[in-house]
Amino acid sequence: METTVRKRRPVNAEQECCPAALATPLAETRATALASDFAVLADPVRLRLLSLIASAPDGEACVCELVEPLGRSQPTVSHHLKILAEAGLIEGEKRGRWVWYRPVARRLAELRRALD
């Protein structure tokens, strides 16, 4: 598994990747992009999905493990996973009949930085 040594970044990666968004007036385009990212997080099901995936044993979880604890239908869960993936907050990998999702730490750090 190459999850941890993906690209070899220094510890202060967040400092170089993206500016603190609130320290200076946001341009409309950047505000729109940021808002789209936060909109992805603005749903309890997706937040729980993220937390379930991030806290899974190997840092990844298959869809079959996610449907039941969420209490939503399988298509609904699939729908939310797609939204998270399109936002780059998770990424999926198909292995056999199962798809395994894992969080994209860099993107989460990016959003965290935006609130500085």
Add this chain to the structure above:
Amino acid sequence: METTVRKRRPVNAEQECCPAALATPLAETRATALASDFAVLADPVRLRLLSLIASAPDGEACVCELVEPLGRSQPTVSHHLKILAEAGLIEGEKRGRWVWYRPVARRLAELRRALD
């Protein structure tokens, strides 16, 4: 102005105020609350309002200064300010005919922490 010495907190206030939300499976109630907070940030006008207020000379701005740069009607701006204030992300103070808004840093830090 008592903005800076509001309650006297140590520097590591974020460590004690709220757990990292993604490190453990989120309970439904907490997920719902967090989602509501992110929903407030999921709008470009509100993000620009936050950035305008946070980057204003004295860390505060009156409504009259915000309407024009946003290109939205005064009631629309007022509407968004209300949403930000109800979420506790900003707070307003009426002085004379004007209302001055400033960011609530503690709340922003809280949300930042939630993405750990």
Add this chain to the structure above:
DNA sequence: TCCATAGATAGACTGGTGTCTATTCATCAG
């Protein structure tokens, strides 16, 4: 080859949200 199963897609329905105009409320100047 055929069936069972994991997951994605399609389409419909409903509730919520951003925006506006019109109006009201509050504060100060004269």
Add this chain to the structure above:
DNA sequence: CTGATGAATAGACACCAGTCTATCTATGGA
């Protein structure tokens, strides 16, 4: 007291987003 102005509220409208059921696609076992 009265008029002007900064800000909030009310109500209407259009659009988007979350959920479901039904269906389709793909993979592996027998």
